Amino acid sequence: MTTTADSLRREILERVSEFHALQWPTRGEFVPGVTPVPVSGRVFDATDVQTLVDSSLDFWLTAGRFADEFEKDFAAKMGVRNALLVNSGSSANLLAIAALTSPKLGKKRLQPGDEVITVAAGFPTTVNPIVQHGLVPVFLDVSLPTYNIDVSRLEEALSDRTRAIMIAHTLGNPFDLRTITEFARKHNLWLIEDTCDAVGATFDGKPVGSFGDIATVSFYPAHHMTMGEGGAVLTQSPALKKLLESFRDWGRDCWCAPGKDDTCAKRFGWQLGSLPDGYDHKYTYSHLGYNLKVSDMQAAVGVSQLKKLDRFIDTRRENFHYLRQQLAGLEEFLILPEATPGSEPSWFGFPITVRQKSALRRTEITRQLESRKIGTRLLFAGNLLRQPAYAGVKHRVVGSLDVTDQIMHDTFWVGVYPGLNRPMLDYVASTIRSCVLGELSSASLAGPSAPNHACDHKLRVA
Secondary structure (H helix, E strand, O other), X not given: OOHHHHHHHHHHHHHHHHHHHHHOOOOOOOOOOOOOEOOOOOOOOHHHHHHHHHHHHHOOOOOOHHHHHHHHHHHHHHOOOEEEEEOOHHHHHHHHHHHOOOHHHHHHOOOOOOEEEEEOEOOHHHHHHHHHOOOEEEEEOEEOOOOEEOHHHHHHHOOOOEEEEEEEOHHHOOOOHHHHHHHHHHOOOEEEEEOOOOOOOEEOOEEOOOOXXXXXXXXXXXXXXXXXXOEEEEEOOHHHHHHHHHHHEOOEOOOOOOOOOOOOOOOOOOOOOOOOOOOOHHHOEOOOOOEOOOOHHHHHHHHHHHOOHHHHHHHHHHXXXXXXXXOOOXXXXXXXXXXXXXXXXXXXXXXXXXXXOEOOXXXXXXXXXXXXXXXXXXXXXXXXXXXXXXXXXXXXXOOOOHHHHHHHHHEXXXXXXXXXXXXHHHHHHHHHHHHHOOOOOHHHHOOOOOOOOOOOOOOOEO
């Protein structure tokens, strides 16, 4: 690259910073009932946009220098040896299960009919890959107020077909990794941590995502950091890394990086399957794989966002704890979230469950919040087995899923992401409090556009 090109690149990036300031100026004063309070959103600065443009000027359209940098730095951040970029968190989950079906794992490979312990309260793409590979999900209930798997019935869930455990850390709150890892080790089971909502959380001081054989991460804009669409698969094992790369990259046997040839120095020296001797290793396939890679432009955004990740996580924690303090005293009516013992969550959201003996229902609260521009979400799919897509799916349930059903009926969550400021959180808390106590009024809570009516019933315990 010539000096002229270098100087022109610098000029372009300087102008990008100017563009950012004009296109996304500092937001104005928060107006209750007028300014939206979303549950999540992208949080970015001029450096993120500059890095994206910088990568586009390379015009390296597949994974390249930024992907290499991100995988190395993110693995170090998560306390693992290997991080592989993929195009989404859902693809990361698909890849995690697919890799464990490899014939190269011998007797430890997952095969159709094998069972995987999981939960039904969560996001569908934690469970979908289990079903898509002909495996049988075995559902345990969850516990309140952590919203994570009830580990008391693990031994009861075990059968002679149990081969793996795949569970998510719900809304950034780690599940009981001490009990789960001991159980997995005792029974020689694979452990997959769905860490998509929990980047930065720790258990016993160790990062979540570093306990299991494989862990998965999402970089969708709603998550702790973003690269637009994107995700990652984490593993400590060099052998699993090779399998994950193969399934990610069309199922090929070759491990050369994009744009590289003959890394093994014997590209035409292999004989695999019933292929002719010397068949090009670059076009030899040992698995029925996918194409789940990212572009270098996505990775570039990730490189820039990763430098802010600690700040993002700290802000999420601060926002969570502030909301928790502001809602204290409502425990007679609402189940407020608590961290799993031994953990430090990296909160994705603030879950709230309306107590079953209360007169007020979840829909009354969420409608009031939404009408006042406060975003709410349910706990994803609620009970997956109640969803139409899962009718007829082969599965086992251990005990009951009573708490999972309770979550489906009574739980919602509000945001804690770094785009929320203190006035927004005050507005969220005061709206919930007044709705619960039957004191909601537009005069005391909202701006001129907010509806002037209260929750239908004062919340009380029967």
